[in-house]
Amino acid sequence: MDPWSKCNGAPEVNEIDFDAWCNLAERRPDLYFRERERVIERFIGQYPPAQADRLREFQLQIDHARAEAGNPLRATRMMMTMMEDQLEALHARLLSLQSETENLSRIIRRARDASN
Numbered sequence: 407m408d409p410w411s412k413c414n415g416a417p418e419v420n421e422i423d424f425d426a427w428c429n430l431a432e433r434r435p436d437l438y439f440r441e442r443e444r445v446i447e448r449f450i451g452q453y454p455p456a457q458a459d460r461l462r463e464f465q466l467q468i469d470h471a472r473a474e475a476g477n478p479l480r481a482t483r484m485m486m487t488m489m490e491d492q493l494e495a496l497h498a499r500l501l502s503l504q505s506e507t508e509n510l511s512r513i514i515r516r517a518r519d520a521s522n
Contacts, residue, residue, distance in 0.1 A: 475481035
């Protein structure tokens with residue numbers, strides 16, 4: 407049974423048959439991991455190459471955290487920390503862009519004032 411049989415393209419959360427995935431993982435772990443890889447790659451493959459490369463790298467980090475964690479709760483905590491780090495990095499970039507935008511606005515205003 408394909409846990410994604412009712413999905414067209416990348417699945418939506420409400421289309422995921424968690425029971426089927428759980429059964430597959432318990433009965434055929436080898437097939438579970440092959441199918442998991444296939445579905446993840448299908449999802450990532452929908453994005454432009456640059457984004458897809460970043461998503462593959464992020465998936466590798468997630469898989470590494472899951473393997474290193476040893477249990478689901480610790481894995482979840484590690485992934486939450488990873489997401490928090492990503493959000494903090496995005497926030498820092500946003501602040502930098504805002505600062506540069508303000509600087510450019512000042513330069514443009516001065517140039518306009520000088521030409522008047």
